[in-house]
Ligand SMILES: *[C@@H]1O[C@H](CO)[C@@H](O)[C@H](O)[C@H]1NC(C)=O
Ligand SMILES: *[C@@H]1O[C@H](CO)[C@@H](O)[C@H](O)[C@H]1NC(C)=O
C-alpha cells in the first residue's frame with residue numbers, strides 16, 4: 001500500500017508557509033542519515049548516506065520572482081505547460097527539513113506527523129528517500145537473497161497512523177534530464193504499486209497524465225498497535241507510465257499486495273504495548289528475502305520476518321489461518337500465475353535494486369482500518385480519525401535507527417543461510433489482505449541545478465561484543481541477568497516470558 005501521502009490541502013499549506021520562510025537557492029538542505037552494509041565475515045560498514053524530501057515538499061517559484069509555480073491542482077499551466085517552459089520559468093527552493101517534520105541525529109531518523117509552529121499544530125506527514133553520500137542519486141538497495149534490519153521506536157505512533165519504511169523501483173537519478181537537472185537531489189521520480197498520477201512523471205512534467213507504477217515492497221507499515229509487511233509485485237520493470245485501465249486494479253500492479261499482519265494471521269497477543277514484542281520500547285525488525293538456491297540471483301521463494309528486543313529473537317509468529325506457517329511464500333497470495341506476476345518477478349526487482357523510502361501518514365477516508373482495526377488490529381472504528389489523533393496525539397512520531405542490509409545473518413541475530421526458522425508445513429491456503437488506495441499526490445514544481453560534493457570516506461563499525469551463551473543455555477526471560485547473546489551459530493529463541501534459550505534454528 002502506498003504511502004505517499006501528503007494531501008493537496010496540506011502541501012499547499014506547507015508551500016504557503018515555506019514561501020515566506022525560504023530564500024536560499026540550491027542545493028537542497030538534505031539531512032545526513034548514515035546507514036550500514038554488512039557481511040557475515042566483515043561486519044557492518046557505515047556509509048554516509050542522506051535523506052531527501054519528495055519534491056512536493058519543496059516550494060517551486062518563478063525564477064524572476066516569488067510567485068508559486070504550483071496551484072492547488074498541480075502545476076501552473078501558464079508557467080509549466082511544457083517541461084521546457086517549466087525549466088525556464090521556475091525554480092525549486094530548498095526544503096525546511098525540521099519544519100516539514102523530520103530530524104536526524106547520528107544514525108536515527110525521527111519523523112513527526114505534526115509540527116507545532118508557535119502554538120499552531122501543522123500536519124507535516126513527511127516522506128523522505130535515501131540519497132547517496134554525494135547527495136546526487138538514490139541509493140540502490142538490493143535485497144534479493146539478503147536481509148534488511150532497522151531499530152524502531154514506535155511508542156508514540158497511535159491507532160490510525162502509518163509509519164512506513166518501503167522500497168519502490170524508481171529511477172536512481174530520479175528521472176534527471178535536461179529540464180530537471182535536480183532529479184533525485186530534490187526528491188523527484190516517485191512511483192509505487194498504486195500507480196498514482198502526479199504533476200511529474202519520472203522527473204518530467206507529466207503532460208500526458210501518466211500514472212507512475214512500479215514494484216513496491218512495504219517492509220514496514222505499522223503503528224504501536226499493528227504491523228504488516230507487504231510485497232506489491234508489478235508486471236513491469238522499473239518506473240512505468242500507465243494510462244487508462246493499466247492504472248486500475250486489474251492493470252499492471254498488485255495494489256492490495258499480499259501482506260502479513262500477525263494480528264490478522266491469528267496472533268493477537270504478539271505485537272503491541274506490553275505484549276511479546278513490546279511496542280512501548282525500541283526493538284529491531286529483520287526481514288529476509290530467501291531464494292531457492294541461496295544466492296542473490298535465485299528465485300525469491302520466501303519473505304521471512306524476525307523481531308529482536310532485549311537481545312531476544314522472536315521469529316514471526318505462526319499463522320492460525322495459513323497452516324502453521326510464519327512467512328510469505330508464493331501461495332500466500334502473490335502467485336506467479338496471476339497477471340501481475342508474483343513473488344518471482346518481485347524478487348527480480350529486489351535483485352535489480354530499489355529506492356528506500358520512509359513516511360508517516362494518516363488516512364482521513366478509512367482511518368487506516370485495513371492496518372489496525374477490525375480483523376487487522378485492536379483499534380476502534382474511530383480512533384484513527386486524523387482529527388482525533390491531532391487532538392490526542394499531536395506528538396505522534398516514529399524513530400528509525402541502525403538501518404542495515406546485507407548477507408543473511410549479517411545485520412542482526414536472525415539465522416543466516418541454510419537455516420530456515422519456521423514451522424511446520426501442510427497445504428497452504430492463500431489469503432490476501434486488502435489495503436486502501438493511496439491518496440493522490442500533491443502539487444508543485446521544477447528544477448534548478450544542483451551539484452553537491454562531499455563524500456566522506458566509509459568507516460568500518462564493529463558490532464559490540466558481549467558475553468555469549470552456549471547452545472541450549474538460557475539467554476533471556478524475566479529476571480534473567482546472564483548473557484543475552486548466543487555463541488555462533490546459535491540464536492536466542494523466545495519460549496515464554498520467563499525463558500529464552502540458545503538454539504540452532
Ligand atoms: C499562473 O502564473 C501566472 C504567471 O505568473 C499568473 O498570472 C497566474 O495567476 C497563475 N495562475 C494561478 C492559477 O495561480
Ligand atoms: C505548542 O507550542 C506552544 C508554544 O509555542 C505550547 O504552548 C503548546 O502547548 C504546544 N501545543 C501542543 C499541543 O504541544
Ligand SMILES: *[C@@H]1O[C@H](CO)[C@@H](O)[C@H](O)[C@H]1NC(C)=O
Nearest residue numbers: 171173175176177202239240
Ligand atoms: C526515467 O528517467 C531516466 C533518466 O532520465 C531515463 O533514463 C529513463 O528512461 C526514464 N524512464 C521512463 C520510463 O521514462
Ligand SMILES: *[C@@H]1O[C@H](CO)[C@@H](O)[C@H](O)[C@H]1NC(C)=O
Nearest residue numbers: 266267268269270316317318
Ligand atoms: C503468539 O506468538 C507467540 C510467539 O510465537 C507464541 O508464543 C504465542 O503462543 C502465540 N499466541 C497465540 C495465541 O497464538
